[in-house]
Amino acid sequence: MLDSLKRIFGNEKSGKVAKKRLQMVLIQDRASVSPEVMAKLRDDIIQVISxxxxxxxxDMEISLENVDDSVALVANIPVQNMRHHK
Structure with missing residues (x-):
């Protein structure tokens, strides 16, 4: 029975992906930023921070939020370890 419910409602991972997609659509709509620009911004941030x-x-989350009369970039980036440069 549990397998049947999982097939009907999907697994937790697909729900998490759907939630992230919905968040991105809402953010892009509020900030008038295209999905392509958000994807490029995410890629650039990953490149620099890495x-x-x-x-x-x-598990990285990047969003644009309306704050008063401006837009704020909010990033939640789980750090696993620091790179040691010489």
């Missing part, structure tokens, strides 16, 4: 830290890209 020079200094080992990060968990799958």
């Amino acid at each position: 020079k200094y830290m080992v990060i968990d890209k799958t």
Whole structure:
């Protein structure tokens, strides 16, 4: 029976992915930012931060939020370890 429910409602992972997609659509709509620009912004942030830290890209969340009369970039990036540069 549990397998039947999982097939009908999907697993937790697909729900998490759907939630992230919905959040991105809402953010883009509020900030008038295209999905392509948000994807490029995310890629650029990953590239820069990865020079200094080992990060968990799958649980990374980047959003644009309306704050008063401006838009704020909010990033939640799980750091797994620091990279040691000489």
